[in-house]
Amino acid sequence: MASPAQAAQRKTHDVRSxxxxxxxxxxxxxxxxxxxxxxxxxxxxxxxxHLRPSRDGLKVGGHQASSSSMVALMTAxxxxxxxxxxxxxxxxxxxxxxxxIQYLLGRQTRDKxxxxxxxxxxxxxxxxxxxxxDVDFSTGSVGLGVGITTFASLVQDYLRMKHMxxxxxxxxRMVALMGDAELDEGNVxxxxxxxxxxxxRNLWWVIDYNRQSLDSVISDRLFxxxxxxxxxxxxxxxxLKYGKRLQQAFKRTGGDALRKWIDDCPNSLYSALVFxxxxxxREHLKRDLGDTVGIKAxxxxxxxxxxxxxxxxxxxxxxxxxxxxxxxxxxxxxxxFIAYTIKGWGLxxxxxxxxxxxxxxxxxxxxxxxxxxIKDGEEWEPFAGLSLPAAKLRAYLDRxxxxxxxxxxxxxxxxxxxxxxxxxxxxxxxxxxxxxxxLNELGKEESDFAARIVTTSPDVTVSTNLGPWVNRRGIFDxxxxxxxxxxxxxxxxxxxxxxQDGQHVELxxxxxxxxxxxxxxxxxxxxxxxxxxxxxxxxxxFILRGLDALNYATYQDARFMLVATPSGxxxxxxxxxxxxxxxxxxxxxxxxxxxxxxxxxxxxxxxMRWGFEHMQAEDGGSVYLRLSTRTLEQPARSMKSDLEAAIxxxxxxxxxxxxxxxxxxxxxxxxxxxxxxAHAAVLEDLPGAGLLAVxxxxxxxxxxxxxxxxxxxxxxxxxxxxxxxxxxxxxxSAIVTVIDGHPATxxxxxxxxxxxxxxxxxxxxxxxxxxxxxxxxxRIDADxxxxxxxxxxxxx
Numbered sequence: 001m002a003s004p005a006q007a008a009q010r011k012t013h014d015v016r017s018x019x020x021x022x023x024x025x026x027x028x029x030x031x032x033x034x035x036x037x038x039x040x041x042x043x044x045x046x047x048x049x050h051l052r053p054s055r056d057g058l059k060v061g062g063h064q065a066s067s068s069s070m071v072a073l074m075t076a077x078x079x080x081x082x083x084x085x086x087x088x089x090x091x092x093x094x095x096x097x098x099x100x101i102q103y104l105l106g107r108q109t110r111d112k113x114x115x116x117x118x119x120x121x122x123x124x125x126x127x128x129x130x131x132x133x134d135v136d137f138s139t140g141s142v143g144l145g146v147g148i149t150t151f152a153s154l155v156q157d158y159l160r161m162k163h164m165x166x167x168x169x170x171x172x173r174m175v176a177l178m179g180d181a182e183l184d185e186g187n188v189x190x191x192x193x194x195x196x197x198x199x200x201r202n203l204w205w206v207i208d209y210n211r212q213s214l215d216s217v218i219s220d221r222l223f224x225x226x227x228x229x230x231x232x233x234x235x236x237x238x239x240l241k242y243g244k245r246l247q248q249a250f251k252r253t254g255g256d257a258l259r260k261w262i263d264d265c266p267n268s269l270y271s272a273l274v275f276x277x278x279x280x281x282r283e284h285l286k287r288d289l290g291d292t293v294g295i296k297a298x299x300x301x302x303x304x305x306x307x308x309x310x311x312x313x314x315x316x317x318x319x320x321x322x323x324x325x326x327x328x329x330x331x332x333x334x335x336x337f338i339a340y341t342i343k344g345w346g347l348x349x350x351x352x353x354x355x356x357x358x359x360x361x362x363x364x365x366x367x368x369x370x371x372x373x374i375k376d377g378e379e380w381e382p383f384a385g386l387s388l389p390a391a392k393l394r395a396y397l398d399r400x401x402x403x404x405x406x407x408x409x410x411x412x413x414x415x416x417x418x419x420x421x422x423x424x425x426x427x428x429x430x431x432x433x434x435x436x437x438x439l440n441e442l443g444k445e446e447s448d449f450a451a452r453i454v455t456t457s458p459d460v461t462v463s464t465n466l467g468p469w470v471n472r473r474g475i476f477d478x479x480x481x482x483x484x485x486x487x488x489x490x491x492x493x494x495x496x497x498x499x500q501d502g503q504h505v506e507l508x509x510x511x512x513x514x515x516x517x518x519x520x521x522x523x524x525x526x527x528x529x530x531x532x533x534x535x536x537x538x539x540x541x542f543i544l545r546g547l548d549a550l551n552y553a554t555y556q557d558a559r560f561m562l563v564a565t566p567s568g569x570x571x572x573x574x575x576x577x578x579x580x581x582x583x584x585x586x587x588x589x590x591x592x593x594x595x596x597x598x599x600x601x602x603x604x605x606x607x608m609r610w611g612f613e614h615m616q617a618e619d620g621g622s623v624y625l626r627l628s629t630r631t632l633e634q635p636a637r638s639m640k641s642d643l644e645a646a647i648x649x650x651x652x653x654x655x656x657x658x659x660x661x662x663x664x665x666x667x668x669x670x671x672x673x674x675x676x677x678a679h680a681a682v683l684e685d686l687p688g689a690g691l692l693a694v695x696x697x698x699x700x701x702x703x704x705x706x707x708x709x710x711x712x713x714x715x716x717x718x719x720x721x722x723x724x725x726x727x728x729x730x731x732x733s734a735i736v737t738v739i740d741g742h743p744a745t746x747x748x749x750x751x752x753x754x755x756x757x758x759x760x761x762x763x764x765x766x767x768x769x770x771x772x773x774x775x776x777x778x779r780i781d782a783d784x785x786x787x788x789x790x791x792x793x794x795x796x
Contacts, residue, residue, distance in 0.1 A: 022080070022323050029396045030319050032386045033104065034075040038346050039372050040100035040113070041067045043379050046365050048116045060117045062124070065344035065355040066093035069210040069316070070177060073339055074101060076322040077175070077206075079397070084406030085172035087152055087527060089137040089145035091179050091208060092125040102133035103382070105403040110380050128556040134408055136527070138556040141548055143185030144516065146205065148552075149174040150195040151513075151520035153203045154505070156528055158454070158476055161500040164530040171332070175204045180211065183226055187512040187549065194513050196233040198505075199478050201332040208316065210343035211267040230336045240325045240339040243318030245310055254294025261289055262311075274312055274342055274351025278304025281311045312350075316341035410529035414616040415452050421605045429634055431627040431670075432565040434601035436465030438608060439535075443472030449533075449612075454521055456505040457537045458514045464537035464565055466504065471495045474502035511546030514538055515553050522558030522615075522622065533612055534560040540567035540626055541580035554592040554622055559615040561608070562593075565627035568740035569766045569774050570670050579766035583626065584668070584741040588698045592621035595698040597739070598647075599672035601634055603695050606644050628670040628740075630771065649721040650700025655679060657690025659728050663789055666692040666746055668739040671780055675738055678785035686793070692725065697745050704752060726753050734758065734792035738780055756795060758788040 022030070045062030054060070070091060078101045082088070090098045099122045102108035108122065112132065115121025123130045125140035137152070139145030153174040159165045182188060195203065207226075230237050242250070242259075250259045262270075273280050282299060289295045302310055315321035316339035329335050344350035348364045360368065369379070378384035383393050398404065423437040442450050454476075455466055474497045481498035505521075507513050514536050520527075521534035543550065543564055553560070569579050587595025594614060598604045604625070611623035637643075646652035654676070657664055663686050667675035672693070679691040694700060700722050707720040726749075734756045737746035743761030750757030760780050767774070775781035 022320065026080075026396075027320060029388060029393060030075060030079060032388050032393065033079055033396075034072055034319060035372065036104065036382065036386060037075055037097060037100045038068055038071045039368075039374065039385070040103060040380075041071065041096035042347065042360065042365075042368070044096050044100065044113045044116045044122075046360060047114060047379075048118065049359055050362055050365070052114070052118065061357060062096055062117060062359070063093040063356070064096075064347060064360060065349060065358055066091070066179065066210075067096045068345045068347050068350075069341040069343045070094040070097050070208050071345065072317045072319055072322060073206055073208065073341075074098065074177065076319055076326065077177075078105070078402055079400050080323065081326050082175070082402040083170070083172065084402060084408055085170060086175060086402070087136040087149070087172055088175045088177065089139055089149050090126045090135075091177045091182075092139045092142060092145070093179065094177060094208075095123065095125050098126055098135075099131075099133065104397060105400060106397075107403065108133040113380070136408075138552070140555075141552055142179070142182045143188045144512075144549055144552045146176040146178045146182055146185075146188050147191035147512065147516045147549075148519055149176040149203060149205070150191040150200055151517045152523075152527065153195070153200040154198050154517070155520045155524050155532075157198075157201060157478065158505075159524065159528050159530050159532075161478070165528055169529070171202050173202045173204050175206065177206050178208065180207055180209045183207070187510075187516075189229065190508075190510040190513050191516060192229065192233050194508060194510065195334065197508065199234075200334060203334040204329075204337065205335075206337045206339060208341050209338050210316075210341040211271065227338065235334045235336050236329075237336045237338065238325050238328070240315035240321055240337055242340075243313035243315050243321050245313040245318075247321075249298060249310060252294055252298065254289070254292050254298060257289055257292045257295065258285075258298065261285070268353070271343075271351040271353060275349065278302075278306070278308035281307050312342055312345075314340040314342060317345055407529075409526050412525040412529055412531040414613075415449050415531060415533065417449060417609060417612045421609045423601070423605060425601065425634070427634060428631045429601050430629050430631045431598055431601060431604050431625075432465050432629050433631075434604050435563060435565070435608075435625070435627055436468050438605060439466065440468035440472065443469045451503075452531060452533045453535060454503050454505065454532050455535045455537070456507055456514065456517050456521070458507045458511055458542075459509045460538060461504070461506060464539070464563065466537055470504045473504060474499060475504050475506055476500065476502035511538060511542050512549045515546045515549035518560040518562070518622075519549070519553035519556065519558040522553065522560040523556070531616065533615060535563060536560060537563045537565065539571075539578060540564035540583050541578055543580070543583050543586060547586065550593075551590065554590060557592060558622065559620065560622050561611050561615060562622065562624045563627060564624065566629040567597075567626045568628065568670065569762050569778055569780070570628050570630045570740050570771060572769050572771050572774050575768040576766040579762075580741065581762050581765070582742050584697065584739065584745040587624045587626065588701060588745065590624075593624050594621060594696070595624040595626065596696045597626040597669035597741070598695045599632065599667075599669050599693065602637070602639050603647050606639060606647050607695065610648050626669065626741075630670045632670070632673060646721075647695050648699065649703065650696040650698070651692055651694045651722060651725055653690060653725065654693050655689075655691035657728055657733075658688030660730050660733075661688040661690055661728065662686055662733055662793060664690040664692055664726075664729065664733065664735045665785060665789065666694055666735055666737045666749060668694045668697055668741070668746060671738050671740050671775075674775065674780065674782045674785060677782040678789065681782070681786055682789055689789075694746060697739075701748060720752075722749070722752050726755075729753060729755060731755070734789075734795070736760065736785060736788045736792055738785055740780060756792055758792045760784060760788055 042064050045064050048060045074097050099108050112122045117124045126135040128135045128138045137145055137148050342350050344355045349355040349358045373385040383390040421438050422441045477498040483497050518534050518536045521532050525531035567580050571578050596607045614620040665675050665679050682689045704720040704722050707718045710718040735749050736758045738760040739745050743759035747757050747759035
């Protein structure tokens with residue numbers, strides 16, 4: 001079981017020298033609660049798999065082994081260390097332990113535990129929106145829960161340095177409880193580096209180092225490198241390796257040899273001996289250390305169960321060692337705790353390399369239940385089988401600081417949004433340019449609304465038109481940093497002063513970090529008490545690079561505006577690597593994310609204004625804008641209320657069809673000129689043809705889908721916006737759809753009224769070229785639209 005410190009001589013905090021931070025009486029209480037947490041977590045999983053009726057025959061699961069390795073660490077944290085303003089991302093597979101702890105604290109119900117992993121019960125992985133016991137950060141996709149604590153720390157600093165939260169509100173620690181295998185996830189190290197850049201504080205990562213992943217035992221050499229990485233990026237590292245009993249044994253004659261034997265023991269062998277038990281420990285120790293002075297005495301003093309207890313006395317299961325390690329942190333610098341644990345600790349399959357998905361069978365649970373002195377019918381009782389009086393345990397729990405008081409979920413009132421968003425209009429503009437102009441105008445304001453906006457981007461701030469906003473509002477930094485180019489009188493369009501007053505967070509090139517930052521910024525209201533209005537920009541194709549983190553952000557209902565630009569094949573010279581295809585489908589398919597693909601600037605202004613309100617609405621969500629650098633001639637029109645409503649509903653007629661029209665051309669986004677040109681040509685032969693603008697296929701589809709469900713539930717008069725728009729067509733009418741994106745985005749329009757559809761779009765990788773060549777080659781130009789119209793009409 002190689003130590004992380006073996007790779008080099010390091011100055012590591014030695015928890016053996018830390019002062020005792022807990023009285024013997026309190027330690028006794030905590031040990032009893034630890035026993036109960038282990039029991040309740042194991043029983044909750046057992047009940048779900050073996051006792052609760054199964055209607056579908058599927059294994060329910062629950063990760064008894066992965067849960068048990070976290071019991072002592074979470075017992076120490078929740079019952080003694082954490083304060084109400086601390087925020088925790090719990091290791092996904094420790095969900096049963098989390099729910100058991102909340103049950104003992106009175107924040108979870110027996111009914112929810114009995115329905116664990118069942119409909120309406122405690123969730124399989126901690127969920128901020130689905131669980132009722134006050135989850136701070138959802139976890140489940142490994143690594144992301146770890147990363148978000150970095151950005152939550154940054155958001156807390158942002159708010160405090162701008163005096164947006166009361167000075168008397170103490171800063172909370174952002175705590176990630178993580179499995180060691182989560183360090184295989186690259187996003188963890190991306191977040192680690194970004195945190196170093198931003199000098200984050202009040203950040204704890206606690207690594208459950210049980211040395212087992214889903215399929216194998218982790219390499220002995222890994223953690224020497226991990227330890228180096230943390231220290232290199234400015235973290236303090238505490239290694240919690242040996243419990244008090246082993247520490248005492250090491251002080252005896254032969255103790256140094258025993259310690260070296262354990263340090264040198266390969267992870268795989270140590271895990272195997274944990275599973276086999278005391279006799280196997282004795283056999284190996286006699287063989288390897290039998291001639292060492294003092295070892296025989298140690299072995300003779302311990303029978304097999306006692307020897308097993310000694311050799312598995314790792315600090316990650318030793319409450320006294322854990323509490324000493326936590327108490328020794330006296331500053332706000334980032335701190336990593338590497339806690340040695342045993343996967344399956346306290347359970348029959350402890351240490352076995354196949355225990356990840358293992359479950360105790362009925363016989364094993366019966367034996368475990370007997371060992372815990374729990375009677376039939378008392379399985380859910382909070383204090384059954386414990387050696388201390390229930391009154392004493394309840395009194396202790398009632399005093400737990402984490403749960404006894406203080407607000408943990410804040411409610412900040414919505415920020416008033418201006419009636420219109422101003423911008424400097426030009427006859428020809430791109431939506432990306434207009435986005436920059438809108439923000440530039442907001443940057444001139446001294447209003448509460450403007451002060452709540454915070455922007456962020458992964459090193460594409462200028463190329464996504466955030467530059468004017470940043471010039472006005474500055475870059476956020478813990479320290480005032482001089483603009484060297486300005487000081488040296490070097491001419492630059494970017495005047496990027498860095499200070500605590502800045503309202504832009506500049507990120508490195510890592511889309512996972514962007515979405516984790518947006519998640520943390522988008523939860524600032526409930527987490528810290530002050531609502532922010534975050535805007536993140538990136539190139540549209542690279543949404544796919546951070547898609548897991550985007551899904552993670554919306555799953556926990558973080559609120560933000562995602563501006564993805566440039567987009568599509570229209571990003572012509574950049575080539576196929578930068579040309580998005582499926583992102584409109586991502587926007588349609590992603591829950592809690594309203595997506596728009598506006599063609600014109602006045603549409604964008606309407607959508608952005610609505611978006612700021614939607615981000616704050618109780619039943620709202622986040623917003624995704626798919627913009628372009630292509631300059632279009634802007635329509636000369638005034639934005640009437642009915643047009644505004646239609647844009648936000650998802651579609652409006654640019655040219656309404658005549659009753660019984662044979663043909664409609666429907667388009668989204670930047671291909672508007674091609675659709676308009678084709679429509680003008682079609683009118684020569686089909687004067688009744690319609691032209692439908694669809695700024696939001698997502699909103700249009702969601703409304704139609706909602707109405708379909710409403711009708712199935714008896715609301716016969718429910719009517720969707722798209723049904724109203726298409727009601728003048730006959731069953732013989734055809735619809736030609738076109739988008740610079742996947743054609744399936746609009747092809748569903750034929751399902752509304754049973755019309756024939758000819759969908760045009762991009763379903764192959766692009767290439768470098770100009771717009772004319774690429775639109776012609778990929779068949780989304782005016783000629784291709786006309787060909788599709790002719791073919792559709794011939795098929796009548």
